[in-house]
Amino acid sequence: MRPRSLRARLTLLVTAAVSLAVALCAVMSWFIIQMLVVAQVDQSILESQGDAKYLIDTCRPTGTRGPFFEGMATVLYPDGSTCSLGPPIVPVQDDLRALDHLPEPLYRNGVTRDGKQVRVVTVNLQPGMAVLEARPLWHVQRTMRYAAFGLGGISVLGALGAAMAGLAVSRTALRPVGELTRAVEHIAQTEDLDTRIPVRGTDEIARLSSSFNAMTAALAGSRERQKQLVADAGHELRTPLTTLRTNIDLLLRSEQTGRSLDPEAKQRLLVNVKAQFAELSTLVADLLQLARGDHDHEPHVEVAFHEVVTAAVERARLRGAQVVTDLQPWYVVGNAASLERAVINLIDNAAKFSPDSGVEVSLQHGRLTVRDHGPGLPEEELPHVFERFWRSPSARGLPGSGLGLAIVAQAVAEAGGRVSLANAPGGGAVATLDLPGTLIRHSESDKSP
Template identity: 55%
Template sequence: MNGRRSLRSRLTLLVATAVALAIAVCAVLCWFVVRAELLRQVERSLEGPKGLQGVEWIESYCAGGPARPRESTAHGPPFRIPPFRIPPVQLIYAGGGRCVIGATPVKVTPADLALTQAPPGTRRLRDGVTDGGEEVRVMTRNVGPGIAIMESRPLEEVQATLAALAWILAGVTALGVFGAASAGLLVSRTALRPVGRLTEAVEYVARTEDLDTRIPAEGTDEIARLGVSFNAMTTALAGSRERQRRLIADAGHELRTPLTSLRANIDLLLRSENTGRPLDPAPKHRLLTNLKAQFEEMSTLVGDLLQLSRAEDEHEPYVEVAFHEVVEEAVRRARLRAPDTPIEVELLPWYLRGDQAALERAVVNLLDNAVKFSHGRQGPVRVRLRGGELTVRDHGPGIPPGELPYVFDRFWRSSSARSMPGSGLGLAIVAKAVRDAGGEVELENAEGGGTLARVRLTGSPARPPGA
C-alpha cells in the first residue's frame, strides 16, 4: 500500500503520526502526573489525629470512657465534643475487633492486623474499600501494643477529576492530530516544492534530451545540493555527448583519406585487369605495398580508437610494474623501428602499480613521436627515468606555444606534423594511460630546440615486499 502512495502523502502521514504520538504521550504523562499529585494530596491528609491527646481521646471513646456519647437530656449536649477535629477513623485490635468513629467503616485486611503487632509508629498506605463498597485510600499505623489506627479518604472526587481530565486531554489530542495533519500537509508541500521542480526538469530532459537544462540551486541544504548535483550531472553528460560527437566526426574525417586512397588504388588494379593491360611488376609491387601500408594505418587508427573508447574501469587488473623495465622494452622497440636515430637512455629503478601494457604503449608513443621529429636532425633522443619522472627529449622543430594546450586532444596534430603519417591519437593515448595510473604528463618546448615530455608516476625506487 505504501508503494502506491506519493511522497507527499507519505511525508504528511509521517509528520502527522509523529506529532500525534508526541501529543498523545504528553497527554498520558500529564494524566499520570495529575493523578500522582491528587493522590499525594490525599496521602498528606491521612496524617490522623495529632499528638497523644487525640489518640487517648479515641481510645477513651472506644473504651466507653467519658468521651462516649450519652443519651440526650435537657441538661446538656448528647455527648462531649473533643477539643480538636477528628476525621473518620477506626481502631483495630490484634484480636480482630475494631472501633469505628464516623460513618465510613473500612474493611480490615490481614496486613492491617499484622501492623497491630508492629513497632509503634509503623505505617502502611494502601487502596481499600468501605463496607459499602466505596473506594478509599487508607493509612494504617501502629499506636501501641496490639492497637492500630486506620484513617481513610474517599477517592470519588479524585476519580471524577481524573475522568474529566481524561476527556479534556482526549479532546486536546484529537485537536492536535487534526492540527498535525494540517501542518504535515503544509510542510510536505513546502519541503517538496524543490523536489517537484527537480522532477519536472528530469522528466523534461528524459523527454527532450536537452542536456542544457539547469535547475536554480539556492541555499546549502540537501535539496540545493541535489540540484547542484543534477546540474553537474547534465553538464558532464553534455560534455560526454559533445566529445562523442567530436570523436565520431574526427574519426570519420581521418578514415576518409585512407579509404579514398584505398578505393583509388583498388580501382586502378581492377581497371588494369578488366582491360587486359596488366601493370608492370614494379609499379604493381609499389601499388600493393602502398595498399598494405594504408591497411596498417587504418588498423592502427581503429586500435587507437578502441583504446580511447574504454572507460576508466575497463583495463587489465593492476599489478606491480617495474617501470624502468617497461621503458627499456619500449626503447628496444623504438630502435627496431628507427635504427638510424640514436637514443640515449638513463634509467633508475622505479616500481608502481598499474596496467603494464597500457604504460608500455604510452612510452612507445612518446618515443615514436620523438624519433619521428628527430629524424635527419642534429642530436639524439634522450630518455631519462629518475625518481619516478620519465623525460623524453627530442631535437625536432618544437611546438608553437599557442598549440601546447591542445597537444593531448584527440586527433589534434601540430602544424609541423600534418604532413607526416599519424592519426593524431598517440598523445591522447599517453594522457589516458598516465591518468589511469594516477600520474601526470605534460609537454613543453626544450631549451635549445625540440620538445620535452615529462611523465610523473607515483611509486617507489625499491621493489615492494612480496612483489
C-alpha cells in the same frame, strides 16, 4: 492496493510519531494528576489525626459528633477489638500491623460495605493502639474523569496538529526531491543534459542536487566528446578511404578495359594501397584505444616502469629509431601494456622529428624524459599537442593520425601521473612524464626484517 507516495508516507510517519508522543504525555500526565490528588487526600487524613484523642475518649457504638465522618474512623486495640463512630463500614484487613509501632502510616484503597471506593490511612497513635480513618474517593474519581476528558481532547488536537505539521514538513522537505524528479523526467523525455537544479543550503538534499548537477555536466561533456570523436574519426577516415577507393578503382578499370598498367606504376599503386591499409589499421587501433572506458582495462598492479621503458625502446629500435637511454629503477602501480604503448608513442613521435640525431630517453626518480633534436614547436601550439586528432601544420605531411599523444595523456592519467611537452634548451622538444612510485619494489620491502 496502490502504494503510497513518499510524501504520504512521511506525513503518516510524522503524524504517528507526534501523536504517540502526545498520547504518552497525556497518559503520564493522568497518572501524575491521580498521584497528586490522592496525595492531597492522604495529607488531609493525616492532618485530621490531631483529633484522634477525641475519637478515643468518646468512641462508643452509637457514635458521636466530631470531625470524623460517621462510621469512617475506627480505633484498633491490641486484643483485636475495634471501636468506630457508628457501625464500621470499612472492613479491617491488615491494618492491625499498625499496632507494632510502625513509624510511617499505612496507606491503601478500600471498599465500603455498600461498595463505595475509599482511601484508608492507618496511624499508630501509641503502643498497642492505632486509628484507621477513611475518606471517600468520589471527588477524586470525578477529578480524574475530567482530567481524562481534557487530556483526551488535547491528544486529539495534538494528532490533528501533528498531521498538519507532518504535511507541512513533507512538503518543505520533499520540494527539492520533487524538483530533482521533474529534472530527471525532463532529461529522460528530452535528453537535455544541460538541465540544472538550483542548490540551496548545504544539507543532504543540497548535496544530492550538487551531485546530480555534476553528473549531468559529466554526461553532457562525455556526449560532447563522443560526438567530437565521431566527427574527427569520420574526418580522419575519409582521406585514407578515398585514397584506397581511387587506387582500387584504377586497378579494376585497368583489368576491365584490358589496358594493363605499367608494372612499375602498378607496383607503386599496390605499395600505396598497402600503406593506406596500414595507416587505416593504425587509426582504427588508436580509436579503439581512446574509446575504451576509464575502467575498461586490466586491474592495476605494481610494475617495474624501467623494464616497461626498456621494452618500448627495443620495439622502437626494431622500427629503425636511434635511441640512447639512461634508466634508473622505478616501480609504479598501473597497467604495463598501456604504459608501454604511451612510452613507445613518445619515442615514435620524437624519432619522427629527429631521424638523424636520435632520441634521448632518461628515467630518473620517476621522471621520464624523451628528447628529440628536431625543429621544436611554436609556443602557441604546445597547449594543443595532447588533443585528439590535432596535428601541427609542420607535421601534416608526416605519417600519423594525430592520436598518439592523446593516447599517452590517457594512459598516464589512468596511472595517476602527469605528462607535458615543451621545447628543449638548445633545440628540439622534450616530453616529460611523471609517475608516482618508489625506488624499490614494495613486495621486496615487505619481506625485509
